[in-house]
Amino acid sequence: MEILWNGARQEIPDGTTVSELLAARGLKADTVVVELNDDISGAEEGGRALGAGDRLNVFRIVAGG
Amino acid sequence: MAEINSFLSPEERETLGRAVIGIAGAGGLGSNCAMHLVRSGVRKLVIADFDRVSGGNLNRQFFFADQVGRPKVEALGENLRRIVPGVELSLHDLVVDAESALNLFGNCDIVVEAFDSGAAKQMLIRTMLGAGKTVVAASGLAGWGRSNELKLRRIGGGKLYLIGDVESDVAHSPPFSPRVGIAAAMEANTVIALLLGVEP
Numbered sequence: 001m002e003i004l005w006n007g008a009r010q011e012i013p014d015g016t017t018v019s020e021l022l023a024a025r026g027l028k029a030d031t032v033v034v035e036l037n038d039d040i041s042g043a044e045e046g047g048r049a050l051g052a053g054d055r056l057n058v059f060r061i062v063a064g065g
Numbered sequence: 066m067a068e069i070n071s072f073l074s075p076e077e078r079e080t081l082g083r084a085v086i087g088i089a090g091a092g093g094l095g096s097n098c099a100m101h102l103v104r105s106g107v108r109k110l111v112i113a114d115f116d117r118v119s120g121g122n123l124n125r126q127f128f129f130a131d132q133v134g135r136p137k138v139e140a141l142g143e144n145l146r147r148i149v150p151g152v153e154l155s156l157h158d159l160v161v162d163a164e165s166a167l168n169l170f171g172n173c174d175i176v177v178e179a180f181d182s183g184a185a186k187q188m189l190i191r192t193m194l195g196a197g198k199t200v201v202a203a204s205g206l207a208g209w210g211r212s213n214e215l216k217l218r219r220i221g222g223g224k225l226y227l228i229g230d231v232e233s234d235v236a237h238s239p240p241f242s243p244r245v246g247i248a249a250a251m252e253a254n255t256v257i258a259l260l261l262g263v264e265p
Contacts (some may be wrong), residue, residue, distance in 0.1 A: 030187055033220065033227065040194065040221030059218065059227055061190070062234035064207045065094040065181040065245070 001052040012050065019046025022058070033059045069149065070106040077261060081106035084260050087173035088112045089161050089189045091137040093245035094203055094252060095179030096127035096144075101253035103145050103152055107260075110145075113157035113169050114138050125242040161185070163192045171196060175259060177252050178202035181235070194224055201255045205229035206248040208238035215247050217255060217265060226255050226265060 001014050005021075012021060018036065022029055029046055035057040036048075050056065070078055086107055088095045091114035099110055114137045118128045122137075132140040138156040145152050157169055161180075166189055170176045176193045178200055180186050186202060193200045206215065206229045214230040228251045233244075258265040 031183060033187075033190065033225065035220050038222050040225060057220070059204065059220065060231045061183050061186050061202075061204045062207075062229075062232065062236075063181060063183045063186075064205070064229075064233070064235040064240050065090055065092050065179055065186075065203065 001050075003050055003053065004055045006057050015049050017046055017049050018056070021050065021056070022046065027058065027060070031061055033061060035059070069104065073106055078106055080260055081257070082108040084174045085109045085111065085172060086256055087170035087176040088179055089166065089170065089176060090114055090179035090181065090185075091141045092116065092122065092179065092181055093125040093240055093242075094206075094249045095177070096137070096141050097125075097246055097249035098177055098179055098252045098256075099141060099145055100127050100148070101250055102256060103149050105253065105257050107256070108149070108151070109153045111155040111157070111169055111173055112138050112141060113159060113161050113165075114141075115158065115160040125240055125245045161189065163188055166192045167196055170198065173198065175199050175201060175256050177256065179249070179252070183234075190225065194221070199224060199226075199259065201226045201228070201252050201259075203228045203248045203252060205231045205233045206244045207233040207235045207240050209241050209244060212244075212247065215244065215251065217251060219265065226259075228252055228255070 116137050118132045136158045138158050142154045142156045176198050178189045218227045228248050255265045
């Protein structure tokens with residue numbers, strides 16, 4: 001199925017969860033903010049299976065201030 | 066002293082003066098963001114940081130050589146009052162964790178994330194979003210150049226505003242005044258825009 005990852009179309013296996021996708025891309029859930037279909041409440045917890053057409057935006061939170 | 070924001074309308078001045086803004090961290094982001102907010106007409110700040118001013122901080126933080134060794138919140142309060150003597154400051158010299166963040170910033174209209182470590186940034190963002198607060202945060206501001214990569218991202222339908230390039234980690238290049246300062250100014254600019262109801 002196809003989703004949008006940071007605005008770009010990506011083909012992923014059906015049933016892939018947010019956390020599986022993050023892990024596959026080498027991203028730790030506690031180092032990113034995840035926005036799923038304009039929602040940021042808990043998407044990074046990750047258990048939810050993505051659906052076709054979902055818009056997933058992933059922002060790295062890096063040190064510095 | 067003449068009102069330093071004479072070019073704001075009375076309504077705008079009232080709006081900015083009434084708002085309570087939380088600033089979590091008083092380093093490069095927090096000290097400069099607070100300075101911009103006070104210069105812009107914000108008059109009520111809650112600021113928390115556990116750290117002391119060090120010589121190395123002076124490359125980007127709103128402190129002075131004669132303040133080295135002092136608690137950052139205390140030195141920052143002094144500097145902000147030199148701009149606006151009547152500014153209302155709630156200063157907290159402590160380590161902010163999830164529990165204290167809720168106590169400190171629970172009554173703030175907007176909370177600015179101005180920490181250094183990635184873990185502290187995450188903690189603050191998640192805690193305050195969970196409490197229903199609008200959060201203005203920064204990620205990716207190390208190094209120099211690449212000004213056009215410092216962007217404002219509106220996330221979660223406007224619950225979180227994230228500033229920076231979301232890439233440049235201080236683990237790989239050091240924090241310098243211009244890029245940290247740009248991010249701090251963008252945080253303040255976002256707060257002002259949200260308060261005045263214009264496009265951040």
